[in-house]
Amino acid sequence: MTPDRGRDHRSTAPDGTLLRGLWWECARPEGIVLIRTPYGAGLHAPIARSWNERGYHCLVQDVRGRYRSQGRWSPYAHEQEDGGAFLAQAAAEHPGLPVVLFGASYAAHTALEAARAAAGAGPPVAAVIALVPALGLAETAWNTDGEPQIRHRIGWWHQHGRTGRSAPPLPPAELDRRTAHARERGAIEAAEDWDWPPEALAGWRRLWTSHRTDLRSRYRRITAPLLVVSGDDDFFHADARRLARAWSAASHFAGGPWGHGLAAGVADPGLRARITAAGGLSRVIDPWLAANGLPGTAAEWTRVLAPAAGARTRSLLDPQTGTWRHERISDDRVHPPGRPVPGG
Template identity: 30%
Template sequence: MTLAEQSELVYAEQLLIPAVDGTPLSASLTRPGGAGPFPTVLTRTPYDRTNQAATAEEWARAGYAFVRQDVRGRFDSEGAFYPFRDDPTDGVSTIAWLAEQPWCNGSVVMTGASHVGTVQYLVAPRQPAALAAAMPEFAPASVYHYWWRHGGAFRLSFNVAWAILLARDNLRHYPDRLARLQEQQAQVWVTPEEMRRLEIKPFFRAWSPEQHAESPGDVFGTGWFADFMRERSFGPFWEAYDFRPQHQDFRVPMLHVGGWHDTFAQGTIDSFTGLSTAGHADQRLIMGPWRHVNWGQRDVGDLDFGDELLTVDPFQTRRAWFDRWLRDGPADGPPVLIFVMGQNAWREEETWPPPAAGEDAWYLHADGRLAREAPSGDREPCTYDYDPRNPVVTLGGPEWVNYPCGPFDHAPLEGRRDILTFESAPLEEDIEVTGRVSVRLFASSSAVDTDFTAKLLDVHTDGRAFNLCDGIIRARYRDSLSHPAPLTPGEPVELDIDLWSTSNLFRQGHRIRIDISSSNFPRFDVNPNTGDDSTGGPDTPREYVVARNTVYCDQDRPSHVKLPVVRRPLGR
């Protein structure tokens, strides 16, 4: 394009694109001047397409037509909003319509993050003929496993705040109801200072599924929030939103982008690995240290990850990916690009997990040590009381935009009796952990159901301890997320806690630390220990039971963390 063509952009602010059932879906177009036709970038959003005007112009000046569309039932698009339900067919209809426009050259690509990335995973198995490539960012591979729940526990803070945000937009024409909702929104947005003071806002403390379903959850007219809350176990309802079994039907090159501290971190990785395993060689993965959608920033939580992080530019990476498939751009390098925290450097890999990553067991010892050697003989177990009315407060981690995300110093939580801390000796050499982390816990409880949480931390030489990844298991889901089974009080069981993936270089002199507890609130709802988790917050007027929870660290029941330690030949 000439400079004149770059400056003379063409705008169409109200395109009405018919869905397959005739519902008009509203979209805006920004394209280069001139006759075209042009390759077209599509983004489908529930967050108001008008917010993307600057992005649209950037794409148009790069020679692409850019179409931003409100998904069904949101803002100017008609119909009823029900997350993810209509996106497969609406996406296919939209892509087909775009390919037929005189300003489109017949090739459409998709981009966007979070929900806007998820809709790409929903449309891809339908194999729309004009879809040439996609770039989902910070998006999950399954709504149940990576978005709504984790290990059977409800992801409270994120999902309640998300529903309130969506409901606020739906009530923009109803000032009285909107004002009440905005008061609730202020209660679910937490500042770093509030978090460091371990404050739990009253809304979270008093929250329950029933209360929420009757307020912001009912403004959509579809009952989707109540449906999502009712389906606590994985089953037929959630299968339509689990993209992993559909990977064999994908036929589109995808670049998956995520962050180690993102709320969907493992979902991004599992999309890449699932599609690669299914035989799709045209998949790429980028994982930075980012929290949710803060690609392009070097500060995450309490840490600054340095200038090298910024060498991977968001827009230029997107453009290069689409140029690769639509304009015969240069071929890609290795399929995996990861940022190793601690070293604060990018590294290319041929596969995920890296072939040099093994699986080392580090054992939990009754005296609080974390060590490679397994415990010997009988040892007294570690026991603590978990009171749902006094949960451990969430301190950073892979949260959403309403809660401080990323690595934070965990000093405010030290001294709690319901957190078991296991810490290595100062490391004699650097140790890199890159891959999926899990904890095998041998445990029992006095209750018929309870939660166990695990968190991996990097303890610096000055004593500050920063979280890397964490997980939870609701004990009744220990064997199956589809078929819960109660505990027998006092009977030891094996529990696997998935902490998702990370990449971190533990420097010489640092310590590796594992924290075990039974709550992480409001990241997850509290477990009342009764076998009925229809509650949500510690002040909900329901029955609560204090659970005496026990972790075993002996020869016959060696609780341990599995660390993917990278070993490379000397000189690499």
């Protein structure tokens, strides 16, 4: 294992497909973090090392059909069984170590699906952290008002959705042209002119003919606490809030003045400075882990999480003052009226 790259890791899906990833090891582990991504495990070295510093082994695994993992890449099709395969392996190889499922965007979906595998017959998971979650095919294709998200779906599918490795992004002018073409002719019909192979076209049709996920039904058996992170400018913001409300166990929602790229995507230097001064998302993630009995840094504000069973709580970062507000909520409303909690 090298500090920058991690050690090669292999697990086997129930159908025999070999899934490969990179394992970053912690000297004195108190837990394991699993990240399953379609974007290349090697790109996640900084986040893996940050989990090592918290006291966790960290596996970043390429999802089926992407980069070094075998099989055919079909977005949103195999994440439950593939994630469950690692959980079974981790329980056998590292008994007693709690597993935290972590991911952003598509990787948030893989985390949720692995938790669903554990809620069936697999080893339990200790917690789930879903950042700017892309919950499913329909949730990425349509916003909650029923408007098609054509432009960024064309961009994502061209770059990430068609082959085993990500392609260069479309030039803005070509993306504009394809977007206009799809709006005029229809998203499915327009793709027939884009020289995509039959498998890519089949996946594209599945995207636009899929149905929204009943989150309460899909994840009803999961007992692990959930932390959802979203941003005011994220195009999946409404679905992130929907996920936090639908979760059957305790859920905590963290939001702030960012988009899908989180704080790293904030262009305003003054705002970025205020986010950094407030401790960024670590000011929420680490105390939330500690409050749930996992390696993390305790903070006074986490008293709003008790009693934990079925609780709905949230943390919001004020863009003007650069301070976190932590509060208990009911039916997505503050109850009682929220006041800043010391230590936030």
